[in-house]
Amino acid sequence: AALGLLPERIRERILILVMGDCGTSYTRIVRTAYEKLPQNARDAARILPYSDRIHDFFLAADFMICTSRYEASPKVIQEPMFFSLPIITTPVFGIPEQVQDGRSALFYSPGDHQKLAQHIERLASDPELRRRLGTTARISLDRLPSTADMVAEYERLIREAYLSTGH
Numbered sequence: 001a002a003l004g005l006l007p008e009r010i011r012e013r014i015l016i017l018v019m020g021d022c023g024t025s026y027t028r029i030v031r032t033a034y035e036k037l038p039q040n041a042r043d044a045a046r047i048l049p050y051s052d053r054i055h056d057f058f059l060a061a062d063f064m065i066c067t068s069r070y071e072a073s074p075k076v077i078q079e080p081m082f083f084s085l086p087i088i089t090t091p092v093f094g095i096p097e098q099v100q101d102g103r104s105a106l107f108y109s110p111g112d113h114q115k116l117a118q119h120i121e122r123l124a125s126d127p128e129l130r131r132r133l134g135t136t137a138r139i140s141l142d143r144l145p146s147t148a149d150m151v152a153e154y155e156r157l158i159r160e161a162y163l164s165t166g167h
Contacts (some may be wrong), residue, residue, distance in 0.1 A: 003041040014124050015147040016045040017057060063123045063130055067093030068092055069110045081141035086141035088119045098144060104137040
């Protein structure tokens with residue numbers, strides 16, 4: 001829907017890749033919404049199948065958009081952070097703990113297509129903003145706990161809970 005709200009001068013300069021079409025009910029909903037767009041909006045996007053080479057797409061991208069309505073410590077945010085990509089995202093569960101609005105990402109509320117379109121236009125038009133957000137995203141990633149840190153913390157909590165029961 002945000003594609004249909006973008007100015008033509010922006011749609012002519014961008015290509016949005018929707019990754020992970022794998023035939024689920026969610027991807028069928030996305031494809032149906034895409035097919036309802038006017039042709040000039042569809043020309044600015046492609047829906048691609050799942051790829052195990054997603055890192056190649058991160059290397060080629062100028063920014064990443066996360067449209068999630070539900071998350072929990074999402075890897076989908078950490079991957080673009082690793083590649084110093086600026087991120088447009090919804091601030092749902094787990095995401096604001098990883099990125100900050102205006103510093104390492106741009107936030108919009110789920111379903112706010114107008115705000116999403118404004119953010120796409122901003123990042124498509126402002127290479128300095130892309131650079132700044134991407135750099136800060138990468139720095140922010142280095143401050144997050146690693147998988148090993150999280151496993152160690154879970155182990156500590158489980159031991160503490162077990163010992164507190166008197167065993």
